[in-house]
Amino acid sequence: MIKDFFILALRNLRKRKLRTWLTLTGIFISVATIFMLVSLSLGLQNAVEEQFKSLGADKFFVQPGTGFLGPPGSVGGTILTEKDADNIKKVSGVKDVSESIFGNAKIEVGTTIRYQSVIGMYTKNDLFIETGTYKLNEGNFIRGDEKSVLLGNLHKTGNLWGREVVTGDRMTINGQSFRVKGILEKIGNPDDDSMVLMDINTFRGFFNITERVDWIVVQVNTGENVTDVASRVEKRLRQTRDVTEKTQDFQVLTPEELLSSFQSILGIITAFLAGVAAISLLVGAVGIANTMYTSVLERTREIGVMKSIGARNKDIFYIFLIESGLLGLAGAAMGISLGFIVSKGIEYIAINVLNTNLLQVATPFYLIFGCLTFGFLIGAVSGTFPAIRASKVNVVDALRYE
Numbered sequence: 001m002i003k004d005f006f007i008l009a010l011r012n013l014r015k016r017k018l019r020t021w022l023t024l025t026g027i028f029i030s031v032a033t034i035f036m037l038v039s040l041s042l043g044l045q046n047a048v049e050e051q052f053k054s055l056g057a058d059k060f061f062v063q064p065g066t067g068f069l070g071p072p073g074s075v076g077g078t079i080l081t082e083k084d085a086d087n088i089k090k091v092s093g094v095k096d097v098s099e100s101i102f103g104n105a106k107i108e109v110g111t112t113i114r115y116q117s118v119i120g121m122y123t124k125n126d127l128f129i130e131t132g133t134y135k136l137n138e139g140n141f142i143r144g145d146e147k148s149v150l151l152g153n154l155h156k157t158g159n160l161w162g163r164e165v166v167t168g169d170r171m172t173i174n175g176q177s178f179r180v181k182g183i184l185e186k187i188g189n190p191d192d193d194s195m196v197l198m199d200i201n202t203f204r205g206f207f208n209i210t211e212r213v214d215w216i217v218v219q220v221n222t223g224e225n226v227t228d229v230a231s232r233v234e235k236r237l238r239q240t241r242d243v244t245e246k247t248q249d250f251q252v253l254t255p256e257e258l259l260s261s262f263q264s265i266l267g268i269i270t271a272f273l274a275g276v277a278a279i280s281l282l283v284g285a286v287g288i289a290n291t292m293y294t295s296v297l298e299r300t301r302e303i304g305v306m307k308s309i310g311a312r313n314k315d316i317f318y319i320f321l322i323e324s325g326l327l328g329l330a331g332a333a334m335g336i337s338l339g340f341i342v343s344k345g346i347e348y349i350a351i352n353v354l355n356t357n358l359l360q361v362a363t364p365f366y367l368i369f370g371c372l373t374f375g376f377l378i379g380a381v382s383g384t385f386p387a388i389r390a391s392k393v394n395v396v397d398a399l400r401y402e
Contacts, residue, residue, distance in 0.1 A: 024327065024330055024331040024334060025287075025331075026283050026285075026286075026287045026288075026331075027285075027287075027288070027327070027328055027330075027331025027332065027334075027335065027375060027378070027379070028331040028332070028333075028334035028335035028338060029335065029338075030278070030283070030335065031331060031332045031334075031335025031336065031339065031371055031374070031375055032334075032335040032336070032337075032338035032339035032342065033335075033339070034274055034278070034335075034339070034371070035335060035336050035339030035340070035343075035367070035371050036339040036342050036343045036346075037270060037274055038270065038274065038367055039339065039340070039343050039361050039362055039363050039367060040343055040346065040347075040359060040360075040361060040362075041266055041269075041270040042362035042364065042367070043347070043359065043360035043361050043362040044266065044358055044359060044360070045263060045266060045362075046360065046362055047358045047359075047360050048259065048262055048358065049259065057226065057255075058095075058219055058220050058222070058224075058226065059127070059130075059131060059217055059218065059219050059220070059226070059255070060218050060220075060226055060229070060230045060233075060252065060253060060254045060255065061215065061216065061217055061218070061252075061253045061254075061258075062080065062084075062088065062215075062216040062218060062233065062237070062250060062251065062252050062253070063080070063214070063215055063216070063250065063251050063253070064078045064079050064080045064214070064249065064250050064251075065078055065249065065250070065251065078249040078250070079211075079212045079213070080212070080213040080214070080216065080250060081211040081212060081213055082099065082211055082213060083211070083240075084213065084216070084237060084240070084241070084250075085097050085099045085213055085216055087236055087237065087240045088216065088218055088233050088236070088237070090236070091229065091232050091233050091236050092229075092232060093220050093221055093224040093228070093229035093232060094218055094219070094220060094221070094229060094233065095219045095220055095221045095222075096125050096127060096218075096219045097122075097127070097216060097217070097218055097219070098121070098122040098125055098127035098128045098131075098216070098217040098219075099122050099200060099213045099215070099216050099217075100119055100120060100121045100122065100128055100200065100213070100214060100215045100216075100217075101119070101120040101200060101203055101204070101207075101209060101212060101213060101214050101215075102117055102118075102119055102120075102214045102215075103117065103118050103119075103120070103203065103207045103209070104116070104117055104118070105117075105118045105173050105174045105196075105207075106173070106174055106175075107171055107172065107173050107196065108171065108172040108173075109161040109163075109165060109169075109171045109172075110161065110162070110163070112160075112161045112162050114160065114161075116194065116196065117195070117196075118149075118173065118195075118196045118197075118198065118203070118207075119195055119196065119197050119198070119203075120197075120198055120199065120200040120201075120202070120203025120204065120207075120209075121142075121197050121198070121199070121200055122200050123141070123142050123143055123144060123199045123200070124144070126141075127217045127219055128217060129141065131217050132187070132192065133187070134184050134185070134187070134192075135184065135185040136182050136183070136184060136185065137153060137156070137182075137183045137184055137185045137186075138156075138166065138167050138182060138183045139167035139168075139180070139181050139182025139183055140181055140182050141181075141182060142181055142182075142197065142198065142199050144199060145199050145201040145202055146181075146199060146202065147176075147177075147178055147179065147202060148178055148179045148180070148181040148198070149171065149173070149178045149179070149180055149181065149196050149197060149198050150180075150181055150182045150183075150184065150196075150197040150198070151165060151180055151182070151183050151184065151195070151196060151197070152183075152184055152187070152192055152193040152194050152195045152196075153183060153184055153185060153186040153187070153193045154186075154190070154193040154194045155180075155183065155194065155196075156183045157186070158193065158194065160194060165180060165183075166180065166183065167180055167181065167182055167183060168180060173196070173206070174206070176206065178198070188351075188358065189358065218230075218233060226254055226255075227254060227256075230252045230254050231252075233252055234248075234252040237250060237252075285378050285379075285381070285382040286382070288324050288327050288328060288378075288379050288382035288383060289324075289382040289383065289385065289386060316387075317387045317388060318387075319387075320383055320386055320387035321380055321383055321384065321387040322380075323383065324379045324380055324382055324383020324384075324386070324387065325376045325377075325379045325380035325383065326376075326379065327379045327383075328375040328376050328377070328378045328379020328380065328382070329372060329375050329376040329379060330375075331375055331379070332371050332372050332374065332375020332376065332378075333372060333375070335371065335375070336368060336371050336372070340361070340363065343361040344361055346359060346361075347359055347360055347361050
């Protein structure tokens, strides 16, 4: 019997092709939007999780201020110093520490001028390099206090300077000449791929920054629990900086905390955008309801005939309910296809134009199944009242209806 209801519903939809297509439009656009947003956000989350995994399970970070990943440098007048880094090294369970500083500079290559950030990194160990999972494309890493720079891959491949910049070339930073010692492999993040790195001691003398530290990477000893060591570091810094838990002016961040914070922010943004997309889904649901009400009026005589030959009220109800559900299901299927195509287009632009691999498409089975189920339910709910009205049509009145 249910099979017959589906066959009859499909026949009725085929008879009214134009109206069916117009009704589907509102559903498939909204489902496509929701599918696109969720698939991209899942892909972004997966990409970020992979990056955090690459940090390793033996590192955590310290930065000034109390905001999540605030801007480098002084945050509200608060700074970290080399003294703080030295105090961290003395904490039980800490294996090594790497500091870095951020500054802005005027950079010239030939006649091209750009203003961008320069990073001074600690080069006596590989913590900074390991944290960024940086690998050489050509040349060598900077070792010690030398007047040379290490460049992100876009300096070579991204046409930042109108030509390739390769190992051995020279660039002028704030009026002083630096030799390019190496080019890094592409990371997939435009900020990383366009960065300029130099030794931290060279940076201090060049920018006249004697004590400030913007970012500290801490590596723990083998077998130590990162969270426990991070807690000890936090307590030590409170003592040495003479602050309490309430007045604390720095952050100790483990990879899990960073990932959790990012996921929370991403979840809020995705929920907001999905809520906006749901407005168009509401419009599509109203469209289905309107179509089904019109269909009930047009087929009043047909309903009367079906009832006169033995169709029960619930049979009529199921026919119209299934018909509206199929409208929603078809709209969802089209929406998934459109959403996938658009998402892939955005992924292609992100990788090939924006030079980032963070915007990737993730299409798990539960997302596809959820969108299809959601579309069918929206259609079925939208058609419930028209179906009830159809089931209550009086046989005699229906047969007389013109």
